[in-house]
Amino acid sequence: MKYIIFDLEFNQSSNKEDRVHQLPFEIIQIGALKLDEDFKTISTFNELVKPSVYKTVLPYIQDLTKITNEIVSTAKNFIDIYYDFINFIGKEDTIFIIWGIVDLRELHKNIIYFNLSTENLPKLFIDIQDYTSKYFKVPGGKRIGLRNALDFLSIDISSEFHNAFNDACYTAEIFKKLYNDLIKPKIYINTPIRIKAEPKKIVNYDCLILQIEKMYNKKLTSEEIGMIKLAYNMGKTNQFLVSIEKRK
Helix, strand or coil: CEEEEEEEEEECCCCHHHCECCECCEEEEEEEEEECCCCCEEEEEEEECCCCCCCCCCHHHHHHHCCCHHHHHCCCCHHHHHHHHHHHHCCCCEEEEECCHHHHHHHHHHHHHCCCCCCCCCCEEEEHHHHHHHHCCCHHHCCCCHHHHHHHCCCCCCCCCCCHHHHHHHHHHHHHHHCCCCCCCEECCCCCCCCCCCCCCCCCHHHHHHHHHHHHCCCCCHHHHHHHHHHHHHHCCCCCCCCCCCCC
16 A cells, blocks of 8 residues: 655636636646555655646735746646546545645646546545644644644744745655544545536516517517417427528
8 A cells, every 4th residue: 555645736826707617726846755554655756737717826825935937837637636636546445635635626627617527536635734633632622723733743944935845745744643543534425516507587578568568568468478388388388499590
């Protein structure tokens, strides 16, 4: 059994109206370590991703992650990086180790958005942040932050946070320090994005009839009103639509 500890950094749109519903967060960095059964590091992965949906890295994200537009402009796109990541994971039995479920969920969203397959991703995962929060008895169902967990466990902080590779390294140290046989991996089930249904709309026949009466300057009879309603409802079935050929 191998362990893949990974972390992600994201970019997004500053304007809610411009955000893609299927991809609210676009990955701009993947950092990971592969550990063997003895928790020894076998290999590492650290790649920036050139954004193709939200092409400009937001200023606050640049400040937070130190990932600038110039840096990602020369990086490979997500599709290429994803294939590299799959090769890094390999074909052995593997468990994902994550600091919070968000990264795993957003990884799947990015993969699906770019029409890629999740088939070769590990199915099992351990949310070590969830376990660490319970270990330190964080009240109210809240979750402990990465920095606080490192402080409580007396793990040396030598690199900046909000860098996917650095945060993956920190997560690996916490995992190695707290792991025991009682921690069991779970199976990740990707939940499809549910698009909110539009509210049902109905025709205000009173307003429709009133408008027609104004247009024709006459009072419609009950028979005429009935014919208008029938014609409208029959039209909605699309059974009377015909193709119109373009004239040469």
